[in-house]
Amino acid sequence: MLPDSKIPDGPMADKWENHKFDIKLVNPANKRKFTILVVGSGLAGASAAATLGELGYNVEVFTFHDSPRRAHSIAAQGGINAAKNYRNDGDSIHRLFYDTVKGGDFRSREANVHRLAEVSVDIIDQMAAQGVPFAREYGGLLDNRSFGGAQVSRTFYARGQTGQQLLLGAYQQMMRQVNEGKVKLHTQMEMLELVLKANDDGVEEAKGIVCRNLTTGEVTSHAGHAVVLATGGYGNVYYLSTNAMACNVTAAWRAHRKGAYFANPCYTQIHPTCIPASDEFQSKLTLMSESLRNDGRIWVPRDPDEARRADQIPDADRYYYLEEKYPAFGNLVPRDVASRNAKTVVDQGLGVGPLKNGVYLDFAEAITRDGRDTIEEKYGNLFQMYERITGEDPYTVPMRIYPAIHYTMGGLWVDYNLMTTIPGCYATGEANFSDHGANRLGASALMQGLADGYFVLPYTIGDYLAPKLGEALLSTDDEAFIAAEAEVKGRTQRFLSIGGTRSPEYFHRELGKLVWEYIGMARDKNGLEKAITEIRALRDEFWADLRVLGDGDTLNSSLEKAGRVADFFELGELMARDALDREESCGGHFRVESQTPEGEAKRDDENFTNVSAWQWHDENTPPTKHVEQLTFDEVIPSQRSYK
Numbered sequence: 001m002l003p004d005s006k007i008p009d010g011p012m013a014d015k016w017e018n019h020k021f022d023i024k025l026v027n028p029a030n031k032r033k034f035t036i037l038v039v040g041s042g043l044a045g046a047s048a049a050a051t052l053g054e055l056g057y058n059v060e061v062f063t064f065h066d067s068p069r070r071a072h073s074i075a076a077q078g079g080i081n082a083a084k085n086y087r088n089d090g091d092s093i094h095r096l097f098y099d100t101v102k103g104g105d106f107r108s109r110e111a112n113v114h115r116l117a118e119v120s121v122d123i124i125d126q127m128a129a130q131g132v133p134f135a136r137e138y139g140g141l142l143d144n145r146s147f148g149g150a151q152v153s154r155t156f157y158a159r160g161q162t163g164q165q166l167l168l169g170a171y172q173q174m175m176r177q178v179n180e181g182k183v184k185l186h187t188q189m190e191m192l193e194l195v196l197k198a199n200d201d202g203v204e205e206a207k208g209i210v211c212r213n214l215t216t217g218e219v220t221s222h223a224g225h226a227v228v229l230a231t232g233g234y235g236n237v238y239y240l241s242t243n244a245m246a247c248n249v250t251a252a253w254r255a256h257r258k259g260a261y262f263a264n265p266c267y268t269q270i271h272p273t274c275i276p277a278s279d280e281f282q283s284k285l286t287l288m289s290e291s292l293r294n295d296g297r298i299w300v301p302r303d304p305d306e307a308r309r310a311d312q313i314p315d316a317d318r319y320y321y322l323e324e325k326y327p328a329f330g331n332l333v334p335r336d337v338a339s340r341n342a343k344t345v346v347d348q349g350l351g352v353g354p355l356k357n358g359v360y361l362d363f364a365e366a367i368t369r370d371g372r373d374t375i376e377e378k379y380g381n382l383f384q385m386y387e388r389i390t391g392e393d394p395y396t397v398p399m400r401i402y403p404a405i406h407y408t409m410g411g412l413w414v415d416y417n418l419m420t421t422i423p424g425c426y427a428t429g430e431a432n433f434s435d436h437g438a439n440r441l442g443a444s445a446l447m448q449g450l451a452d453g454y455f456v457l458p459y460t461i462g463d464y465l466a467p468k469l470g471e472a473l474l475s476t477d478d479e480a481f482i483a484a485e486a487e488v489k490g491r492t493q494r495f496l497s498i499g500g501t502r503s504p505e506y507f508h509r510e511l512g513k514l515v516w517e518y519i520g521m522a523r524d525k526n527g528l529e530k531a532i533t534e535i536r537a538l539r540d541e542f543w544a545d546l547r548v549l550g551d552g553d554t555l556n557s558s559l560e561k562a563g564r565v566a567d568f569f570e571l572g573e574l575m576a577r578d579a580l581d582r583e584e585s586c587g588g589h590f591r592v593e594s595q596t597p598e599g600e601a602k603r604d605d606e607n608f609t610n611v612s613a614w615q616w617h618d619e620n621t622p623p624t625k626h627v628e629q630l631t632f633d634e635v636i637p638s639q640r641s642y643k
Contacts, residue, residue, distance in 0.1 A: 002261070002613055002626045006416040007111045012634050016115045019416070020459050024466035031056035034465050035473060037209055037224035039191045039251050041068030043163075043446060044429025045230030046170035047453025053177030055458060060222060061174070061183060064190040064214055064246065068171050072232055072244045073449065076163025077289035077382065079145065079155035080127075080446040082120040087144050091152040093117045098635055100444065103149040103334050104409070104437020105587035105603060106637035107267075107611075109630065111416060112434045119455040120447055124156055126454060130169040133158050145294055145378075147442035149334035149642075155443040160289050160382040166446055170453070186222075188214045190560065191251045192491075193484040194227065194258045194425065197474055204259065206424035207474040210484045212492075214560060217553040219488050221476040225465055226424045228457065229255060230449075233408035233430040235268065237568045237575070238520075239512020241405035242274055242287040248564040249571050252412050252431050260420040261613035261626060263413035263433035265571065266579035269440055269588045270521050271406030272338035275389055275399075276358040285404045286389055288361070289382055290442040293331045295366035295375065296399065298322050298338075300359050304349035310360055310398050321345055329642040336439045336588045336601070337642060339403035343521050344599065346402065358400035367395065403521065407445060409436040409588065410578075413613040413628075417460035418452060421613075424464060428452035433611070438587025492552045495562040500545030504561040507542045508568065511535065515572050519579055524592040528580040532573055539569040574614060574623060581625065584608045596639070605637050 008019040026034065034057050038049045041063035053059045065071060083096040097117040101108060128134060128142065134156050135143040144153035158165040177183040193210035208223040234249035235241040256262045273293065275286045299318045306313065321341055323330045331338075342359050345351070352358050367375050372395060376383070383394045390400070412420050412427040414434055419426050429449035436444065474480065518531035542565070550556045585594040585601035586608070594602045611628040 002413070002628050003415065003421060005109070005628060007109065008416065012110065012114050015111050016118055023417075023460060023463035026462045026466050026469070028056050030469055032058060033469065034058065034225045035060065035223070036226050036228060036461065037062065037222060038228045038230060039209065040071070040230035040232065040431070041065065041174075042071035042073035042230060042232060042429065043167055043170055043449035044431070044453045045071070045228070046167065046174045047450050048228055048230060048428060048457050049183050050170060050173035050177055051454055051458045052461070053174070053180070053182035056182070059177070059183045060186065060224065062186045062189045062191055062209070062211060062222075064188060066187055068174065068185070068187070069167065071167060072247055073167045073446070074164045075242070075244065075287070076446050077160045077287065078147065078291035079157035079162050079443040080123065080166065080450070081147070081154050081441070081443040082124045082156060082447065083117055083154060084121050084124060086141060087153045089152045091154050093121070095152065096120060096154065099150050100435070100441055101437070101632075101635040102640060103441040104439050105601065105640060106437065106605070106609070106632060106635070107586050107630065108435060108437030110632055110634055114634070115456065116435050116448060116451050119451045122455060123447060123450045127166055127169050127450070130173060132165050132169045135159065145291055146332055147290055148293060148329075148332045148338065149441040150332070151329070155291070157291065160291065160379055163446060166450065170450070186211070190214055192254060192488045192563065194255045194422070195221070195480050195484045196258055196422065197478065197480045203423060206422050207480065208476070210481070210488050212488065215555050217551075217556065219485055221481040221485055223473040223476055223481070225468060225471070225473065226426065226461060228426045228428060229412065229431050230428045230453070231431045233411065234571055235405045235408050237511070237572050238405040238515050239509050240277060240282065240285050240516070242271060242285050243405075245284055248567070250564050250567045252427070253567040253571060255412060255420060255422065255425055257616050258422060259616070260422045260425060260427075261413040261615050262410070262574060263611050263613040264410035264438075264578065265575045265614070266519065266582060266589050267409035267438050267587065268405060268575070269335060269407040269409060270339040270403040272335055272342055272403050273361065273401045274404035274406070275386065276353055276355065276402040278355070286385070287404070287406065288386060288399060288401060289379075290335070292361060292379060292382065292399070293338075295370075295378070296331070296361040296363050297365060298331050298359055298361055300345050300350040300352060302350070310352070310362070311364070319345070319350065326642045333642045334439055334441060336590075340521060340590060340599070342401075342403050353400045358402045360398035361401045362398035363394060364398070405516075407440050409433065409438060409440055413611070417463060418457055419460075419464065426457060426461065428457055438589055491563065492559065495546065495548045495559060496552060498543065498546045498548070500547045502545050502547060504546065504548065504558060504565045507538065507546065508561070508565045510538055511565070511568060511572055514538065515575065519572075519575050522590050522592050523579045525580065528576050531576040532580070535569060535573045535576065542566070542569060570619070577623070578612055578614065581612065582608055600640070603637070609637070
């Protein structure tokens with residue numbers, strides 16, 4: 001059974017303010033008596049660590065990178081949403097709230113989304129004050145552009161490197177606290193276990209973590225009064241994705257196996273604007289920012305046998321499929337809609353490029369209209385990146401794009417305070433499930449990560465810590481830490497002792513093929529049942545034929561990868577089980593059996609207006625599903641239409 005979600009009573013616009021008054025506080029003199037462990041150094045982790053440290057808590061940050069600046073938040077390109085209405089085009093907190101709930105296909109918590117919209121306006125002020133170089137108009141005001149799923153310009157940006165600039169802002173604030181002695185930074189440390197200990201009432205609480213030093217192989221324990229997981233999403237289960245190669249689910253999955261419920265794992269986002277795969281042996285895909293859809297027009301030839309160059313094909317022979325099908329939003333429909341339509345035209349044989357696996361994103365009209373200098377000022381670094389990768393100049397020929405796995409809306413279940421089902425264990429940013437429903441609107445990931453870290457968690461974590469004043473840290477010599485360390489070392493030894501013939505990379509690639517084929521852009525009952533069977537069979541092969549060279553007492557990237565792939569196997573099966581159970585289409589979850597005559601996602605609000613939160617038992621026992629019923633008082637669910 002799910003615990004209380006702690007959604008406050010009262011009018012939607014007042015819930016967050018009232019809640020901040022009602023929750024318990026830790027006074028400034030007592031904050032120094034608590035230690036908080038933050039796992040992950042991206043936007044959610046760095047902003048949380050910086051703020052908690054400045055408030056006076058003792059904070060320890062753990063990242064498996066050599067520098068927090070290498071966190072995957074750096075890869076976000078296009079922008080960050082905020083309802084400041086600088087363009088005076090009708091935006092408001094309520095409209096951002098409405099667009100986000102609708103964009104998530106009415107499968108997110110209204111209260112969480114409204115809070116996100118409220119604090120969005122503060123994020124921009126916070127980051128601008130830190131020196132983030134947002135783009136500005138001629139008069140000096142911050143500039144905005146549009147993103148999919150909205151008819152207003154609310155996206156603030158720093159050319160095509162918004163994530164990098166925001167991360168540097170949060171990083172410098174965290175490092176200021178490191179210099180002040182309030183934050184202790186641990187680099188190249190991977191969390192491999194969450195440590196629990198029962199309190200006087202018999203309830204197990206998070207008391208610390210066990211990590212492996214990726215350089216030396218040393219396994220160490222770290223105690224805290226609370227643990228914050230800010231470890232990103234699980235998109236790399238697909239192998240080919242826009243995520244950094246090191247992104248994984250392990251920290252969240254360790255918590256899941258210890259009792260943290262995993263919510264909506266089938267909600268994965270396919271980004272429509274990715275460079276198509278070029279061969280079978282590619283190990284990563286490259287994202288082109290969604291901001292390009294502001295000025296680029298998406299099309300394919302109407303004739304599947306078209307042989308002319310793109311610039312020689314007249315408009316009459318071009319199929320601008322998004323503009324024709326969705327005239328109100330055009331090329332700025334939400335990501336799930338744009339992605340499914342790209343798949344449809346490619347499946348119809350209209351794809352472009354050497355492998356016929358892409359569609360055109362064409363800037364010719366924008367360059368003619370606004371001039372090359374204007375387009376270069378907006379997107380120059382993105383155009384350069386595309387040319388370096390493909391050898392094609394997007395100023396003279398259209399970009400080729402195709403959907404790819406990008407973001408995961410599912411994650412650890414959290415209540416309104418961002419606490420998981422394990423007391424004392426929190427999840428922030430992409431690691432939790434709470435704000436995006438079945439589909440994330442573009443430019444909302446950066447918004448959620450910073451909202452959680454700067455403006456939500458620093459309030460809510462005090463509600464848990466306040467009653468624990470005077471409680472000592474659990475000693476790392478306690479049997480709970482000793483058992484957790486033994487578990488980590490035993491798992492490591494198991495990987496090293498199999499002595500098979502296949503590398504972790506081989507198994508990851510094969511798993512990715514299964515997950516993409518059966519739990520990708522379209523899912524059906526037979527395919528999902530087959531996925532469960534085939535993932536289990538491949539997992540059995542993994543444990544019988546894995547080969548990890550080297551040992552566990554030094555740098556060993558193969559050993560790191562083996563642990564992450566082992567967790568991906570268990571996650572992949574849960575994704576298939578969740579997708580099979582949810583017999584409806586919504587957002588990024590598209591069940592072939594549930595679609596409108598026009599091929600759009602068809603929800604089943606009577607049976608599935610809920611969150612599916614799964615409880616782990618063991619490798620051989622199916623998980624238990626717990627349901628959180630969703631209610632909509634402000635935005636009434638309807639068939640999404642962007643026409």
